[in-house]
Amino acid sequence: MTAITHHIPDALLAAYATGNLPQAYSLVVAAHVSLCLDCRATVEAHQAAGGVVLDSVGAEPVSDRLKSGVLDLLDAPFVPEPRFQRSGVFPGPVVEALKGKPPRWKSLGLGVRQSILAADRDGSVRLLSIPPGQAVPDHSHNGLELTLVLEGSFRDETGRFAVGDVEVADQSLEHTPIAEPGPACICLAATDAPLRFNALIPRLLQPLFRI
Ligand SMILES: [Zn+2]
Numbered sequence: 001m002t003a004i005t006h007h008i009p010d011a012l013l014a015a016y017a018t019g020n021l022p023q024a025y026s027l028v029v030a031a032h033v034s035l036c037l038d039c040r041a042t043v044e045a046h047q048a049a050g051g052v053v054l055d056s057v058g059a060e061p062v063s064d065r066l067k068s069g070v071l072d073l074l075d076a077p078f079v080p081e082p083r084f085q086r087s088g089v090f091p092g093p094v095v096e097a098l099k100g101k102p103p104r105w106k107s108l109g110l111g112v113r114q115s116i117l118a119a120d121r122d123g124s125v126r127l128l129s130i131p132p133g134q135a136v137p138d139h140s141h142n143g144l145e146l147t148l149v150l151e152g153s154f155r156d157e158t159g160r161f162a163v164g165d166v167e168v169a170d171q172s173l174e175h176t177p178i179a180e181p182g183p184a185c186i187c188l189a190a191t192d193a194p195l196r197f198n199a200l201i202p203r204l205l206q207p208l209f210r211i
Contacts, residue, residue, distance in 0.1 A: 004036050006165035008146075013039060017046030024118060024125035024190035028146040028166065030093035031188055034086075035164040089151040089163075089186055094127075103127050110134055111184075123192035130154065130179040130187070143192035145169040147177075152185035154178060 008016075008029055015021045016029040033040045084096040094117075103115035111131035118125050123143070130136060132152070146168055153162040156175040161167050169175065179185035 004038070004164035006159070006161055006167060007036065008032050008039050008166055009168060010042065012146075012168075013042045014046045017043050018050055022122045022192060024123035024192065025144075025146055027093055027097055027117070027125050028148050028188055028190045031091045031150075032148050032164065032166050034091040034093060091150070094150070094188060097125070105129065112136065123190060125188065125190040128185075128187045128189055130177075130185045132179050132181045132184065135176050135178045143171070145189060145191045147190075148188045150186045150188060152183045153180045154185045154187070155180055 012021065012025065012029060013033075016026060016033075021029065029039075033043055082100075084092045084100060086092050087095045087100075090098065097117045105113040105115050105127075107113055111134055113129040115127040116124060117127065127150075128136070130152075136154075146166060147161070148166045149161050149163050151163060153160060154177045155161070156167075156177040158167070158173070158175065160180070161177075167177075
């Protein structure tokens, strides 16, 4: 794998470590952290800091019933959580979001495909597959967009993004990502609000595709 050059900003890693990120962003951060030792170390440092805070908080007494209830549970049969391993280009957290199944791709035209993993009022997270040489329609953002490359690479006005790289785009950025030659560029993209497309036709199609 090529070296990762675009990382998750520290503030987002801190929010992730303390459980304060919306689900859509958490998935992108978890997927990047599973590929990036640097960001994993930073998350662990934030978690350790959280542990120190917990240690310094005074103990809260609990009832005898709660205590004996917890001890009883220790004897209950252990049901392991399913563990999702990396599959193909998809890191474990993405496989988990896919519930272990392959993505259900839908065509957006021009060879671009997407598979929505989760969408609600707080945001959405999707896989995008962009054929080499193809541009994602020029768009700007109502909120924050995180894009993690899982396969191939793309380039836009701000630089080049290859496997493991994350682009952080905010309201001020208008960009046209273009997939580079090679395999289709597969990305995991999270937004907290619908994208705004500048061209009329994508804007008309937007409600249909929920992009
Ligand atoms: Zn990183």
